Amino acid sequence: MRRYLFIILLFVCAILIAGCTSPSTGSDRTLSPTLDVTATSTGTATSSTASTPAPTYTAGGTTSGSSPAGAGTLRVSVLDVGQGDSILIQSPGGKTMLVDAGDGDAGPTVVAALRARGITSLDAAAASHAHADHIGGYAAVLSQFPVGRFYDSGYATASSTYERLLTTIDEKNIRFSTPTAGQTIDLDPAVRIDVLSPDATPSKEIHDDMLVLRLSYGKVSFLLAGDMAEDLEARIATSLRSTTVLKVGHHGSRTSTSTAFLNTVRAEVAIISVGAGNSYGHPTAQALSRLQAVGAKVYRTDQAGTVTVSTDGNTYTVTTERTGSSTQALPVATTQRPASSVRTTAPASSGAGAVAITALDLKGETVTVTNGGTSAVSLAGWRLTDEGAKHAYTFAGTTLPAGGSVTIASGDGSGDIKWKNANVWNNDGDTAYLYNAAGSLVSTRKG
Ligand SMILES: [Zn+2]
Numbered sequence: 395m396r397r398y399l400f401i402i403l404l405f406v407c408a409i410l411i412a413g414c415t416s417p418s419t420g421s422d423r424t425l426s427p428t429l430d431v432t433a434t435s436t437g438t439a440t441s442s443t444a445s446t447p448a449p450t451y452t453a454g455g456t457t458s459g460s461s462p463a464g465a466g467t468l469r470v471s472v473l474d475v476g477q478g479d480s481i482l483i484q485s486p487g488g489k490t491m492l493v494d495a496g497d498g499d500a501g502p503t504v505v506a507a508l509r510a511r512g513i514t515s516l517d518a519a520a521a522s523h524a525h526a527d528h529i530g531g532y533a534a535v536l537s538q539f540p541v542g543r544f545y546d547s548g549y550a551t552a553s554s555t556y557e558r559l560l561t562t563i564d565e566k567n568i569r570f571s572t573p574t575a576g577q578t579i580d581l582d583p584a585v586r587i588d589v590l591s592p593d594a595t596p597s598k599e600i601h602d603d604m605l606v607l608r609l610s611y612g613k614v615s616f617l618l619a620g621d622m623a624e625d626l627e628a629r630i631a632t633s634l635r636s637t638t639v640l641k642v643g644h645h646g647s648r649t650s651t652s653t654a655f656l657n658t659v660r661a662e663v664a665i666i667s668v669g670a671g672n673s674y675g676h677p678t679a680q681a682l683s684r685l686q687a688v689g690a691k692v693y694r695t696d697q698a699g700t701v702t703v704s705t706d707g708n709t710y711t712v713t714t715e716r717t718g719s720s721t722q723a724l725p726v727a728t729t730q731r732p733a734s735s736v737r738t739t740a741p742a743s744s745g746a747g748a749v750a751i752t753a754l755d756l757k758g759e760t761v762t763v764t765n766g767g768t769s770a771v772s773l774a775g776w777r778l779t780d781e782g783a784k785h786a787y788t789f790a791g792t793t794l795p796a797g798g799s800v801t802i803a804s805g806d807g808s809g810d811i812k813w814k815n816a817n818v819w820n821n822d823g824d825t826a827y828l829y830n831a832a833g834s835l836v837s838t839r840k841g
């Protein structure tokens with residue numbers, strides 16, 4: 395595999411020297427499609443990878459066998475790295491894999507998150523693609539932790555960050571692989587990791603040639619969509635399956651997370667890795683409303699901090715950093731669950747799922763929130779925003795009794811709660827968004 399690393403590295407150097415800003419031709423990818431899993435040893439001495447075999451790479455689509463669910467806990471943490479991605483996988487057998495490391499500034503955050511979990515080495519690391527908000531943090535991570543194997547999309551791009559990453563991988567003798575769709579990554583025999591992208595035949599756009607992984611452990615599965623946009627969603631449509639947890643593509647951008655994609659994936663939990671107040675407008679109202687339309691429970695790292703899903707293969711628990719106690723143990727329906735019953739496992743039983751925006755009067759400057767459930771719900775910490783979150787109202791101690799409503803007024807409007815004297819709502823059309831205390835979108839209403 396070293397030969398392939400060199401080829402990519404040379405290619406990156408060449409396009410950097412040439413000052414070429416056009417995307418890769420992709421021709422480098424065809425040079426070495428073969429995978430050599432035994433090429434080099436790590437040579438790192440102090441790592442626990444010395445005592446535990448580094449993950450072997452399965453160059454083929456063969457199954458890793460049935461998952462002995464219940465034998466241990468799989469933890470997938472979407473780390474709060476601001477605007478970027480970094481996902482930590484801790485397998486039931488104690489193996490660790492990091493998928494992306496945030497941007498350069500997030501490096502120390504990722505290092506601290508790994509240390510806080512008692513991790514001293516990584517069995518595997520991966521880069522979904524070479525954008526800085528996904529690989530920048532690897533400079534810090536690779537300087538602090540021995541890594542058994544590095545998985546890369548193999549899409550060479552003119553970026554000094556990417557060049558530095560490849561150089562470090564080379565200098566540290568980390569085994570390097572560029573898996574393609576249809577193959578699997580063996581981290582832990584209990585967890586199947588399917589590679590859904592990139593294709594062996596590359597397209598010529600970095601987000602279309604990303605490394606996209608799907609993990610499954612018993613009945614619970616995870617789709618790590620990187621910065622996948624609609625094009626790639628459509629391209630891999632045939633290999634998509636219903637998946638419990640979706641790491642939402644491209645930080646909730648408008649061109650990701652299409653309805654067609656969501657209708658196939660039918661995620662129960664959607665996690666958006668996004669920086670507060672980012673300049674891209676992520677996550678977009680469009681992506682959020684599409685996620686809401688399929689009933690996914692949305693978590694955002696800008697609001698909830700690090701979001702961790704723990705599972706024994708049968709049930710799963712979502713834990714958020716900033717609301718540490720608000721965990722939910724959700725039974726997972728059978729994998730054959732019909733579309734119409736997908737939402738029966740949503741946390742509506744708590745009563746909070748029955749709270750919704752029931753009216754939005756743009757001209758009258760009022761919005762009404764109603765508890766349609768059978769038990770009282772505290773709205774403390776819940777948030778109401780307009781489109782684009784130009785204005786936000788955070789509820790204090792309001793508790794809505796079963797069947798109760800509260801009207802929040804702005805401008806000249808009148809209601810139970812006065813939000814602000816200025817007008818909030820755009821009379822030409824606006825949407826109200828209601829988030830619960832965990833930062834999850836629970837209701838939207840167009841006015
Ligand atoms: Zn990104």
Ligand SMILES: [Zn+2]
Pocket residue numbers: 523525601621
């Ligand atoms: Zn990207």
